[in-house]
Amino acid sequence: MTSLTLVRRIKARPDIVFDALVTPEGIAQWWGPDAGPVLVAQSDPRAGGRFKVRFRLLDGSEHESAGEFLEVDKPRLVRMTWRWTTGGADPGESLVTMALRPVPEGTELTFTHARLQDEESRLSHEEGWIGALDKLEKMFG
Amino acid sequence: MARASEAVLNRTFAALTDPTRRAILARLEKEPGLSVSELARPLAVKLPGVMKHLDVLEDAGLLSRSKHGRTVSVSLTPDPMREAMAWLRHYERFWTVRLDRLTAYAEAKEARRSGK
Numbered sequence: 001m002t003s004l005t006l007v008r009r010i011k012a013r014p015d016i017v018f019d020a021l022v023t024p025e026g027i028a029q030w031w032g033p034d035a036g037p038v039l040v041a042q043s044d045p046r047a048g049g050r051f052k053v054r055f056r057l058l059d060g061s062e063h064e065s066a067g068e069f070l071e072v073d074k075p076r077l078v079r080m081t082w083r084w085t086t087g088g089a090d091p092g093e094s095l096v097t098m099a100l101r102p103v104p105e106g107t108e109l110t111f112t113h114a115r116l117q118d119e120e121s122r123l124s125h126e127e128g129w130i131g132a133l134d135k136l137e138k139m140f141g
Numbered sequence: 142m143a144r145a146s147e148a149v150l151n152r153t154f155a156a157l158t159d160p161t162r163r164a165i166l167a168r169l170e171k172e173p174g175l176s177v178s179e180l181a182r183p184l185a186v187k188l189p190g191v192m193k194h195l196d197v198l199e200d201a202g203l204l205s206r207s208k209h210g211r212t213v214s215v216s217l218t219p220d221p222m223r224e225a226m227a228w229l230r231h232y233e234r235f236w237t238v239r240l241d242r243l244t245a246y247a248e249a250k251e252a253r254r255s256g257k
Binding site for chain 2 (some may be wrong): 013016017023026030113
């Protein structure tokens with residue numbers, strides 16, 4: 001329920017896609033959602049390495065997100081924690097997984113963003129049962 | 142909000158396992174107050190089947206039905222569900238835009254490399 005998966009087929013080989021996803025040079029190119037600039041792109045893509053991206057939108061607002069790489073297996077898999085570090089309400093820490101698979105036209109990228117347990121606990125505290133519900137859903141897969 | 146009993150949780154969870162029921166909830170999240178027939182129209186399930194799904198979802202406390210004349214309209218009830226869907230929708234937009242840009246960037250890079 002509270003995880004999002006997007007699948008893309010990209011006409012580029014996995015190592016190119018992988019580098020685009022995790023290197024500072026790559027991140028600087030695509031992270032901004034509009035023509036606003038990426039101001040900071042720090043990334044140390046190895047287990048335990050940190051990640052920080054700050055960007056400015058065309059409306060002038062600046063946003064920053066950061067996280068830690070949990071697993072980096074070039075060119076197949078990246079798992080990392082992720083959270084907003086600017087802005088008002090902190091929506092909590094979440095988990096981003098990017099899995100790459102070679103396909104004839106290039107790479108199939110399966111991108112998953114999932115809320116983490118600590119956030120579920122916070123929500124379940126606020127909302128009663130959503131955390132338990134998610135646990136149940138995971139159990140039944 | 143009081144913690145729901147295990148029985149309610151089980152019922153709620155069971156309600157969410159079915160893809161048609163999840164489709165119904167997703168649609169109601171975008172278009173609250175749809176009538177039962179509007180809700181049934183795009184689904185591959187016949188009206189009596191849809192009614193059964195609505196029963197299950199209502200028993201699980203995920204939606205409510207109200208009658209206006211001859212029309213029954215359906216809405217989501219629970220805040221947790223709404224909150225979860227808002228999260229999903231927000232991040233779907235967020236990552237879709239970024240993955241579009243990532244794709245364009247990686248494909249341009251591949252084209253340059255293959256062109257050499």
